Amino acid sequence: MKNKIRWGIIGTGWIADKMAEALTVVEDATLAAVASRAKGKSEEFARRHGVAASYGSYEEVAVDPDIDVIYIATPHPYHCANTLMCLRNGKAVLCEKPFAMNEREVLQMISTAREHGVFLMEAFWTRFLPSMDKVLELVASGVLGEVRHIKSDFGAVTGFDPNHRAFNKSLGGGSLLDIGIYPVFLTLLLWGEPDQISAVPHIGSTGVDESLALTFKYGDGRIATLFSSFTVNSTVESHICGTKGRLKLNRWWHCPVPLELTKGEEQPETIQFDYVGNGYNYEAEEVVRCLRSGRKESDILPLDFSLRLIRLLDRIRKEMGLVYDADGRG
Numbered sequence: 134m135k136n137k138i139r140w141g142i143i144g145t146g147w148i149a150d151k152m153a154e155a156l157t158v159v160e161d162a163t164l165a166a167v168a169s170r171a172k173g174k175s176e177e178f179a180r181r182h183g184v185a186a187s188y189g190s191y192e193e194v195a196v197d198p199d200i201d202v203i204y205i206a207t208p209h210p211y212h213c214a215n216t217l218m219c220l221r222n223g224k225a226v227l228c229e230k231p232f233a234m235n236e237r238e239v240l241q242m243i244s245t246a247r248e249h250g251v252f253l254m255e256a257f258w259t260r261f262l263p264s265m266d267k268v269l270e271l272v273a274s275g276v277l278g279e280v281r282h283i284k285s286d287f288g289a290v291t292g293f294d295p296n297h298r299a300f301n302k303s304l305g306g307g308s309l310l311d312i313g314i315y316p317v318f319l320t321l322l323l324w325g326e327p328d329q330i331s332a333v334p335h336i337g338s339t340g341v342d343e344s345l346a347l348t349f350k351y352g353d354g355r356i357a358t359l360f361s362s363f364t365v366n367s368t369v370e371s372h373i374c375g376t377k378g379r380l381k382l383n384r385w386w387h388c389p390v391p392l393e394l395t396k397g398e399e400q401p402e403t404i405q406f407d408y409v410g411n412g413y414n415y416e417a418e419e420v421v422r423c424l425r426s427g428r429k430e431s432d433i434l435p436l437d438f439s440l441r442l443i444r445l446l447d448r449i450r451k452e453m454g455l456v457y458d459a460d461g462r463g
């Protein structure tokens with residue numbers, strides 16, 4: 134039997150645990166190594182998930198000849214440097230969202246991947262959920278009529294801690310880059326770049342957007358209203374509204390959940406999916422598929438989409454005057 138694609142993980146936090154769990158249901162993948170800044174943490178993670186190798190530095194996994202692909206699960210300001218280190222060592226990379234802090238960093242990641250001829254993808258897991266393909270299919274089918282409005286929010290109360298990456302500016306804190314990125318992603322996927330943006334943030338005591346209201350306007354009158362927050366328990370739904378009907382992505386819409394289609398004044402119809410795993414397995418499967426077929430990027434989530442997404446996030450941050458340390462580095 135051929136060897137499975139061998140994964141390494143950098144970082145041992147919340148999302149790293151989810152990916153370790155997800156990889157257990159990806160047939161052609163095995164989690165072979167984990168790296169932490171602290172050896173004790175990687176050993177503990179390795180014990181928890183049955184991983185063979187545990188390293189006390191990120192460099193060690195990047196140079197491990199037995200690893201094919203590395204998943205980057207560190208806070209946003211480290212994504213670029215961690216990714217570059219892996220790419221330069223010939224490792225394929227799946228890097229968490231936001232891909233990096235700004236366009237400059239993303240361009241550097243893309244050019245390094247191309248220069249070294251290695252695979253690179255943003256870990257935008259929602260794009261790979263079966264529900265997202267259904268959304269695209271239903272919108273294209275015309276069942277909603279002309280889609281004129283998108284309403285999407287992601288507000289989840291996160292206990293205030295100035296040192297936590299959600300609030301700490303030096304760790305890339307702020308709702309836009311952490312969770313507001315989902316409504317922005319959905320709108321970009323369906324409609325592309327807006328002609329006008331308005332951004333109304335509430336900047337908290339640590340200098341980052343704790344809440345953010347966004348309006349995107351398109352030349353032909355389409356409007357998206359988007360919201361993100363660490364201080365509000367909002368609906369976490371998305372509504373795609375057309376001239377003939379509405380499609381609702383149910384609560385925790387960025388996760389594997391059902392859709393609800395309403396045609397005109399009819400009763401809503403629920404669309405269920407036979408989801409497998411915790412949902413992070415779908416993006417991992419795409420990476421495996423790409424590696425097996427020698428691709429350097431995904432057709433489903435191409436690097437150009439990630440570049441357009443970070444440009445849009447930069448544009449929104451400019452609108453609200455939010456600057457991070459990474460923006461000053463050149």
Ligand SMILES: NC(=O)c1ccc[n+]([C@@H]2O[C@H](COP(=O)([O-])OP(=O)(O)OC[C@H]3O[C@@H](n4cnc5c(N)ncnc54)[C@H](OP(=O)(O)O)[C@@H]3O)[C@@H](O)[C@H]2O)c1
Pocket residue numbers: 143144145146147148149168169170171174175206207208209211229230231256258298304310311
């Ligand atoms: N796709 C999703 O659904 C999803 C969900 C949550 C988060 N994320 C993304 O994943 C990334 C990590 O989020 P998380 O919630 O897993 O964060 P987390 O629980 O704080 O874990 C981050 C890990 O990064 C490492 N790290 C490196 N430098 C660090 C520093 N200066 N401060 C703190 N940790 C540092 C740490 O691992 P070691 O100590 O072992 O080195 C830490 O455990 C973020 O970019 C976030 O946007 C994505």
